[in-house]
Amino acid sequence: NAGVMQNPRHLVRRRGQEARLRCSPMKGHSHVYWYRQLPEEGLKFMVYLQKENIIDESGMPKERFSAEFPKEGPSILRIQQVVRGDSAAYFCASSSDPLKTQYFGPGTRLLVL
Amino acid sequence: GDSVTQMEGPVTLSEEAFLTINCTYTATGYPSLFWYVQYPGEGLQLLLKATKADDKGSNKGFEATYRKETTSFHLEKGSVQVSDSAVYFCALLPNTGNQFYFGTGTSLTVIP
Numbered sequence: 001n002a003g004v005m006q007n008p009r010h011l012v013r014r015r016g017q018e019a020r021l022r023c024s025p026m027k028g029h030s031h032v033y034w035y036r037q038l039p040e041e042g043l044k045f046m047v048y049l050q051k052e053n054i055i056d057e058s059g060m061p062k063e064r065f066s067a068e069f070p071k072e073g074p075s076i077l078r079i080q081q082v083v084r085g086d087s088a089a090y091f092c093a094s095s096s097d098p099l100k101t102q103y104f105g106p107g108t109r110l111l112v113l
Numbered sequence: 114g115d116s117v118t119q120m121e122g123p124v125t126l127s128e129e130a131f132l133t134i135n136c137t138y139t140a141t142g143y144p145s146l147f148w149y150v151q152y153p154g155e156g157l158q159l160l161l162k163a164t165k166a167d168d169k170g171s172n173k174g175f176e177a178t179y180r181k182e183t184t185s186f187h188l189e190k191g192s193v194q195v196s197d198s199a200v201y202f203c204a205l206l207p208n209t210g211n212q213f214y215f216g217t218g219t220s221l222t223v224i225p
Binding site for chain 2: 004006033035041042043044045048055056058059091093097098099101102103104105106107
């Protein structure tokens, strides 16, 4: 049973470009969470999605960031007009139920030049 | 609000030493508590968990007991190995679900 898949594992962007991060949850999981880990810090919650719906986006920056989890295909975290401060590791997690254990993907490490 | 406070690192130990990483939490209700481990360049792996007071989670020689009276979930291992070198995160999942709250992580280095 494959775990949570994320791609790309590493992404380099120049300031002002767009970054698209993909996450495929574990088989049978319909709940997806995105977290951001800044250098030398813990993980901070960004958004929680359940197929086609955003359930909780209280941790998402108000501008430039968006997330979706379409009926078919992976969840996408999109960052428009990236800035250097967006450089971080972005982790996706999935669960079968919001009260169950979340399983994490390997992360996408974004570097903005 | 809900939060996790974790012992700051870095921690350096000799092989076969005893490990304790302190973790305390603040939460309303009855959260579930977790320890995750992150090896260099990798994602988080679930190490152990406990879902109610007095539960003990254990895995790979690591243990942590959910203490509601002291709001703690300290991680312990009796004899660490070089391969245990990693960053350890304490985390809380409120009983209302949704998001995890993570501590800032404790970096452990075990030297031969």
